[in-house]
Amino acid sequence: MNGLALIAVLSMAGCGRASAQVDGRYLVTSSAIDVGVGPGLCLAVDPRDPHGAWWWQPGASGCTSRSTGPTVFHADRAVVSRSGQPEVTAVSFRMGTMSATRPFMDIRLAIEDSRMRSLDTGAAVDLQRRNDLDVPEKPPRP
Numbered sequence: 001m002n003g004l005a006l007i008a009v010l011s012m013a014g015c016g017r018a019s020a021q022v023d024g025r026y027l028v029t030s031s032a033i034d035v036g037v038g039p040g041l042c043l044a045v046d047p048r049d050p051h052g053a054w055w056w057q058p059g060a061s062g063c064t065s066r067s068t069g070p071t072v073f074h075a076d077r078a079v080v081s082r083s084g085q086p087e088v089t090a091v092s093f094r095m096g097t098m099s100a101t102r103p104f105m106d107i108r109l110a111i112e113d114s115r116m117r118s119l120d121t122g123a124a125v126d127l128q129r130r131n132d133l134d135v136p137e138k139p140p141r142p
Contacts (some may be wrong), residue, residue, distance in 0.1 A: 024129025053078035059138035
């Protein structure tokens with residue numbers, strides 16, 4: 001392969017990576033994850049935003065819809081950061097509970113290899129990419 005062809009191939013490969021980074025800004029749980037509060041939550045994380053974490057309770061179609069709202073909730077005191085291990089993103093936030101003895105709970109998560117894991121419960125789910133957080137509200141099934 002001559003030098004000009006090699007430059008063209010490398011240039012196209014670089015363009016593909018740049019557009020892939022723009023697509024799918026949010027990492028979203030494919031199903032509800034047990035974080036120790038209720039039956040589980042759907043979560044979204046923007047790994048490039050140091051405060052980019054959101055949650056909602058799943059709707060009739062799971063995490064592709066919501067039963068809470070009026071929109072997804074921005075997580076209280078959210079922190080998103082690279083951890084000490086390469087390719088691991090640490091996520092934490094505070095969540096209110098309905099308990100008089102424990103009104104708040106700290107949620108701690110790790111994202112690695114397209115999966116999210118709760119550091120407190122050990123539960124893990126696959127992640128999907130989304131370009132937005134416009135999750136429609138669906139009424140619960142009768």
